[in-house]
Amino acid sequence: MPAQTQTATLADAIDIGFLDLAKSEFFITPGGFTGLRYKGAEHKRVSLRRALPIGSPGSYISVADHENKEIGIIKSIDALTGKQLEIVTAELGHRYYCPEISEIKSVKDKLGYVYMELTVIVDGKKHAKNCAVKDVNRNIRMLDSDRLIIFDVDGNRYLIHSLEALDKKSLKRLEPYLF
């Protein structure tokens, strides 16, 4: 009978490199960047990148230095508190900008582009925003059964948190592009 062998789990074999939050200290530089003191090193400009931005925006946050070299991964920002949580949340807000659509005022097909007049919510206030979308099949995308994201030609992103909560007129205007 062959001897039973124990296969090492991937987590044993590979060090994901979670950041030891007890040894890390995020800070804001005088120039406005987010910095990190970690294991005796001081990084004056770090970037925070979500590994799973759609499903788990608060988990698996990669922290990289100014050369995009990963320093470590924050498993969940829930483990942070106080000022540290504030800095990390603010930095994520600085990197990911995706205003929420509250109303779709008009949708027009022009020269192969779809031109939209929107009302978006930024910082709790409503703002008018116009955008052009190319290749609607790819750039108007359902994230799940109720959430939708729109990418415009400039690279801006707009999110509809709930199609169900959207007003009927807006939904009707958007309807031909949902599939």
Add this chain to the structure above:
Amino acid sequence: MKTHRFSYDLDLNMNAAEGTAVFSEDGRIVSECSGETAAELYAGDIEEAGVIAGVGCGLVFVRLKDGDERIICRFSMSKLKPAGEFCKIVNYCAQTGIADIPDEEDPIVCEKCGRPLIEGLGVCLFCYNKIGLLKKAFVYLRPYSKGLLTTQIMLVVSSALFLSVPIFNRYLIDDFLRPMRGGFSDMLFIGIGMLVARAVGEVIFILSSRRFNKFSIGFANDLRTVTYDKMQKLSMSSLSKRTPGDLIRRIMEDTATIKNFFTDVGRWAVEQSIMFIIVVVILLLTNPWMTLLVIAPVPIVMLALSQFWQLIIIRFERQWRWHSRCNSILYDIIKGIRTVKSFGNEDLEIEKFSNATRQLARVSSDNEALWARLFPAITFFTGIGEFLVLYFGGRMILGGEVSMGVLVQFTMYIVFIYAPLRWLVSFPRWLADAMTGMVKVFEILDEEPDITESENATTAPVSGRISFDGVSFGYKSYEPVLKGITLDISPGEMIGIVGKSGAGKSTLINLAIRLYDPNAGTVSIGGTDIRDMPPAHLHERIGVVFQDSFLFAGTIFDNIAYAKPGAAPEEVIAACKAANAHDFIMATADGYHTMIGESGHSLSGGERQRLSIARAIIKNPDILILDEATSSLDVETESAIQESLDRLTKGRTTIAIAHRLSTLRSANRLFVLDKGKVAESGTHVELLKKRGIYYSLIMAQRQTSSKS
């Protein structure tokens, strides 16, 4: 004082705001947001200004000479391009002390309506000049204008002859059948008249269509060719803004849409409009009251038809999208069937496709049900005119106000009025499609190539000396890839370019072969700026082998001779022998006439590379450029190819990039690129002694190979 202004739209806390960053001629930079000064500094204090792109947003920052970094402003992605331009101007001043502020800035919003302009489109989606576009397209129609006019007149004459048939009918009924008078000869005369009108009409129609097809095909061919010609002349930076699929669509589909509009749609639009007018005039002359009955429902029918088509088009577009989704899932799965099976994911893929095809079935079924409900209603609407004419005309016959012949004539003409309406409601859509096609085709045709041939271009012999003098370049204006590169390569020297991924190695080569022009500095060959050389002259003297060299569908011979059209068999065989390709070619049944490409003989990676080396050297170039030419090959194949390369590089200026640093050991000099700059240079031994970047790269590779 001259200034350059960058308007941004977010404050430092990412709230919507109106801010401006202004760079003045005296080097002063001031950023103001919502009435407050966010930053104020001088270009002289700055080492570098840059843009960091986030997701949906970005920021402009400066690195001061003391090493500190400072955020100047934040912006949404709509402002990315102007942010890059701003940094470019600031950087130029920081590096040279000269404030070079451009006179005109590219507009980012339409001057007429204020809506943002789409980069690369060239026109505002709402304010583009439709007449101007039509005029531009007419230029390509001009050579065929006489022929098209003749066929148009023939078409109208043929249709007019068909229109005469109801008049014959009317006379037949009113003058012969109803009064029961007239003999067989009179009726035969009218019958022959109808037959002749119909037959002549058909003959003219056939002749007109034959002539028309000839002109229409010629117009389409001209438009395709001129668009393709222009595409070939555009630079890599212009072409890489668009996907291959997009370019193919413009050349094949958009030109076909324009051709269809101007020839098929245009032709029928003119014919149907003239017919409509002629019929209305004939009817008015026959009986104005009954004409009103025919025409009265036209606006309602038009409205009903246009609403119907709008609804149907939206529904069917959705169905088309699901269809396209199913196709793409299938394409993906079938292409990757080996992977699907190796992971045992057949059930998962079946489920994925089943979901998509179920959705397609649901949407199709809904659409068919809608069509079945609406189509009879539309048919009923379009029959209203006929119903009115029959009802009121019948009463008028009974009252003796009109004759039976007139009623028959009217009912026959109704078809001539209502049939085109169904067609005419689609006209705005065809016009919109044609406009879209025209904008896309003329975007290519109107684009000024940014790699141009200098007026004083010289065809001086190309020597092997290559010089880069202060060369800076970025594919995107806000992301410099090469920064102030200066290097001099002597004729016959073998140079190795080394560096991490993204260091700018391939970019350096792209500039040397002038696929792109530098943003600053000059690249010269034999002392002549390559911008002053005709591109064809330059490329004739440079041979290039890329990592993923593309071989075209055709024979091996054709692929080698591609670099030297008209090459003699001896030359092709010699090039293949030099590239160690001859033996495997001769092992195939058809030798140099073996077909390769998608449907031809399949070649291994090593064989493909050897053919591309043969193609590069057949023109006996003074300069040989090898961009990771052997990186994707196994060690054995690489050493076989390396042997031929060593033979070929002797006496030629060679620039080589190689992933495996051992292959560059024999280079006369090595340049190590790091973050877009030349960080180290020297021979292999000199660089090892330096214990710098090159040394670390070598050590890292040694460690990897010893582990494996």
